Amino acid sequence: xxxxxxxxxxxxxxxxxxxxxxxxxxxxxxxxxxxxxxxxxxxxxxxxxxxxxxxxxxxxxxxxxxxxxxxxxxxxxxxxxxxxxxxxxxxxxxxxxxxxxxxxxxxxxxxxxxxxxxxxxxxxxxxxxxxxxxxxxxxxxxxxxxxxxxxxxxxxxxxxxxxxxxxxxxxxxxxxxxxxxxxxxxxxxxxxxxxxxxxxxxxxxxxxxxxxxxxxxxxxxxxxxxxxxxxxxxxxxxxxxxxxxxxxxxxxxxxxxxxxxxxxxxxxxxxxxxxxxxxxxxxxxxxxxxxxxxxxxxxxxxxxxxxxxxxxxxxxxxxxxxxxxxxxxxxxxxxxxxxxxxxxxxxxxxxxxxxxxxxxxxxxxxxxxxxxxxxxxxxxxxxxxxxxxxxxxxxxxxxxxxxxxxxxxxxxxxxxxxxxxxxxxxxxxxxxxxxxxxxxxxxxxxxxxxxxxxxxxxxxxxxxxxxxxxxxxxxxxxxxxxxxxxxxxxxxxxxxxxxxxxxxxxxxxxxxxxxxxxxxxxxxxxxxxxxxxxxxxxxxxxxxxxxxxxxxxxxxxxxxxxxxxxxxxxxxxxxxxxxxxxxxxxxxxxxxxxxxxxxxxxxxxxxxxxxxxxxxxxxxxxxxxxxx
Amino acid sequence: xxxxxxxxxxxxxxxxxxxxxxxxxxxxxxxxxxxxxxxxxxxxxxxxxxxxxxxxxxxxxxxxxxxxxxxxxxxxxxxxxxxxxxxxxxxxxxxxxxxxxxxxxxxxxxxxxxxxxxxxxxxxxxxxxxxxxxxxxxxxxxxxxxxxxxxxxxxxxxx
Numbered sequence: 198x199x200x201x202x203x204x205x206x207x208x209x210x211x212x213x214x215x216x217x218x219x220x221x222x223x224x225x226x227x228x229x230x231x232x233x234x235x236x237x238x239x240x241x242x243x244x245x246x247x248x249x250x251x252x253x254x255x256x257x258x259x260x261x262x263x264x265x266x267x268x269x270x271x272x273x274x275x276x277x278x279x280x281x282x283x284x285x286x287x288x289x290x291x292x293x294x295x296x297x298x299x300x301x302x303x304x305x306x307x308x309x310x311x312x313x314x315x316x317x318x319x320x321x322x323x324x325x326x327x328x329x330x331x332x333x334x335x336x337x338x339x340x341x342x343x344x345x346x347x348x349x350x351x352x353x354x355x356x357x358x359x360x361x362x363x364x365x366x367x368x369x370x371x372x373x374x375x376x377x378x379x380x381x382x383x384x385x386x387x388x389x390x391x392x393x394x395x396x397x398x399x400x401x402x403x404x405x406x407x408x409x410x411x412x413x414x415x416x417x418x419x420x421x422x423x424x425x426x427x428x429x430x431x432x433x434x435x436x437x438x439x440x441x442x443x444x445x446x447x448x449x450x451x452x453x454x455x456x457x458x459x460x461x462x463x464x465x466x467x468x469x470x471x472x473x474x475x476x477x478x479x480x481x482x483x484x485x486x487x488x489x490x491x492x493x494x495x496x497x498x499x500x501x502x503x504x505x506x507x508x509x510x511x512x513x514x515x516x517x518x519x520x521x522x523x524x525x526x527x528x529x530x531x532x533x534x535x536x537x538x539x540x541x542x543x544x545x546x547x548x549x550x551x552x553x554x555x556x557x558x559x560x561x562x563x564x565x566x567x568x569x570x571x572x573x574x575x576x577x578x579x580x581x582x583x584x585x586x587x588x589x590x591x592x593x594x595x596x597x598x599x600x601x602x603x604x605x606x607x608x609x610x611x612x613x614x615x616x617x618x619x620x621x622x623x624x625x626x627x628x629x630x631x632x633x634x635x636x637x638x639x640x641x642x643x644x645x646x647x648x649x650x651x652x653x654x655x656x657x658x659x660x661x662x663x664x665x666x667x668x669x670x671x672x673x674x675x676x677x678x679x680x681x682x683x684x685x686x687x688x689x690x691x692x693x694x695x696x697x698x699x700x701x702x703x704x705x706x707x708x709x710x711x712x713x714x715x716x717x718x719x720x721x722x723x724x725x726x727x728x729x730x731x732x733x734x735x736x737x738x739x740x741x742x743x744x745x746x747x748x749x750x751x752x753x754x755x756x757x758x759x760x761x762x763x764x765x766x767x768x769x770x771x772x773x774x775x776x777x778x779x780x781x782x783x784x785x786x787x788x789x790x791x792x793x794x795x796x797x798x799x800x801x802x803x804x805x806x807x808x809x810x811x812x813x814x815x816x817x818x819x820x821x822x823x824x825x
Numbered sequence: 826x827x828x829x830x831x832x833x834x835x836x837x838x839x840x841x842x843x844x845x846x847x848x849x850x851x852x853x854x855x856x857x858x859x860x861x862x863x864x865x866x867x868x869x870x871x872x873x874x875x876x877x878x879x880x881x882x883x884x885x886x887x888x889x890x891x892x893x894x895x896x897x898x899x900x901x902x903x904x905x906x907x908x909x910x911x912x913x914x915x916x917x918x919x920x921x922x923x924x925x926x927x928x929x930x931x932x933x934x935x936x937x938x939x940x941x942x943x944x945x946x947x948x949x950x951x952x953x954x955x956x957x958x959x960x961x962x963x964x965x966x967x968x969x970x971x972x973x974x975x976x977x978x979x980x981x982x983x984x
Contacts, residue, residue, distance in 0.1 A: 266942030
């Protein structure tokens with residue numbers, strides 16, 4: 198079926214609605230990469246097999262990620278007459294039990310996480326709900342969330358254009374192409390206050406306007422899906438869970454700036470994301486929403502995928518462009534900015550995945566709606582990946598202006614296993630580590646920058662008392678050192694020097710002068726590097742020096758690692774009274790440093806021990822002690 | 826007008842696509858295919874070599890039948906990714922970047938697999954294993970050794 202008019206989109210919508218709200222049971226399993234890593238495929242298979250065995254008729258759906266990764270694998274069960282419940286931490290065995298209950302017409306309370314309310318549905322008959330099961334928006338994890346970018350993630354089949362349309366998809370495209378002029382679209386985006394969600398926060402409308410008024414066609418549109426920041430995975434999630442929201446945004450962007458060609462540059466490490474966005478592009482072409490004369494508007498647009506090849510620096514826009522052109526991903530100085538001279542020297546608009554997904558939500562609902570969310574100068578929502586040593590891990594979409602405390606203690610429910618949270622790292626290798634004492638800060642571009650970190654693409658890695666901040670700084674420097682493209686000297690040489698100093702410090706060979714030198718080089722690299730990678734490479738070091746100087750001092754003055762991480766500065770020992778001789782540590786020690794007879798207390802040979810802490814991690818008795 | 830005519834550069838994305846195609850067919854970039862690719866793309870061999878060596882996805886050394894990627898993203902790192910690597914190295918008797926003698930496994934580290942909520946994670950070929958502890962490593966490896974595939978079936982993450 199080819200869509201030529203707006204009314205034909207309605208046909209897709211009707212089909213989509215019948216998919217989303219069928220007369221028979223619909224069971225969706227979250228099968229984005231994170232769900233799969235938690236074992237979702239086995240759960241999906243178990244559900245299908247058990248249903249076959251019981252002769253239970255239902256629609257199985259593989260959806261993307263609903264965000265609450267801590268609770269994966271998640272299964273969303275919708276029974277037309279009973280209600281809709283989200284089941285958490287499923288295993289194949291639990292899935293079979295669940296199917297058994299469903300086949301006798303029951304939505305069981307076991308492993309139910311929350312109900313998902315639907316308009317017009319009556320859940321009073323559902324025993325799990327009447328026995329006090331919260332609805333999904335009552336869970337602390339979701340209570341502060343406002344989903345715009347993730348509006349469809351985990352709720353639709355990412356391979357179904359019909360389901361995307363049923364949830365309002367392509368409404369924005371219809372309005373843009375048929376009711377607004379390109380300049381109107383740019384004005385709408387400008388007035389909405391949307392700022393680039395890739396990290397830098399540049400006003401999107403301003404960027405588009407510059408591109409539209411640069412040299413004539415050809416111009417290009419690029420979606421930056423080279424999400425390289427370690428600790429961040431929201432772009433992957435949107436690509437895997439709601440690819441059409443990106444495609445729709447890009448077509449609108451193309452119309453606005455006057456471009457007929459778009460590229461999605463996806464990182465190589467995301468095979469499933471590439472598969473899903475490719476499927477979305479193919480299907481959009483098939484129904485005529487990509488190609489010539491879209492919706493009879495006379496506007497043509499096509500999109501191609503470029504698969505990255507494992508270079509972090511390609512997330513930087515000029516390096517990404519060099520990579521599409523077939524060269525090494527080396528950045529070049531700006532200005533000229535890509536809006537003026539981008540791909541093949543032509544005007545190019547390059548925006549992040551989440552920016553494109555926001556665009557496709559904004560145009561239908563209007564600038565006023567979007568700018569009313571968030572705070573002044575920081576309109577809209579941002580997606581964070583809340584990970585690391587925090588109880589509730591997952592993707593969180595909140596209006597800008599929420600405090601770090603609300604995020605980490607409210608949504609994240611504090612530390613893991615009752616440990617004390619010490620810091621949060623935001624913005625990946627370009628960001629910094631903020632101490633718990635600053636958790637009153639609101640999350641917005643300016644506040645985080647002032648505090649010495651950045652908003653970045655949205656990675657938020659929580660660290661607790663067992664994390665050594667000097668070791669973390671060294672980890673990031675190792676990262677930027679390896680990913681530095683080598684073109685400019687300050688970044689290439691400076692990161693190596695800083696890494697060398699940090700290595701000395703964690704190995705117990707550092708001096709107080711080293712700490713001073715580290716700070717000096719850090720400032721120098723920041724001031725003189727060519728691109729964002731080098732200019733921000735010092736941030737993890739400078740922010741830990743600013744807030745965790747005592748940890749550096751302990752390393753260089755007392756030769757002590759307070760967190761018990763740095764190998765040269767700790768010893769491991771087994772407390773005989775606590776050890777029951779189960780032998781697990783002996784079996785798993787990578788260097789064979791643990792001796793002991795079965796059921797007798799074990800001991801560690803300090804000469805062989807590499808202090809990797811594997812035994813400390815896995816001992817079921819907590820008998821391994823770190824001597825600091 | 827230029828005195829020496831230059832061939833048009835390959836179209837957008839064509840160079841990476843070509844290198845990916847060879848790399849996924851052979852698991853690395855064999856010299857013969859690589860030289861042919863330079864010809865087909867109309868790119869000097871030296872330039873293509875500089876591009877191929879810039880990106881970590883491409884290798885000029887043959888890789889094992891199964892490539893194990895250990896994630897070294899921030900969340901994985903602070904939750905013990907390094908220990909997984911050490912366990913893997915001692916179990917297989919090779920270091921990161923090497924291949925076992927029987928050609929079965931290669932170990933590589935990756936800066937982030939984007940499965941941070943499941944940290945620490947590793948990926949064997951296209952299968953991602955999350956919430957790992959070192960004591961699951963041996964069990965997972967067994968799934969990929971045909972003679973020893975008597976335990977949990979592949980794809981069952983054993984959660």
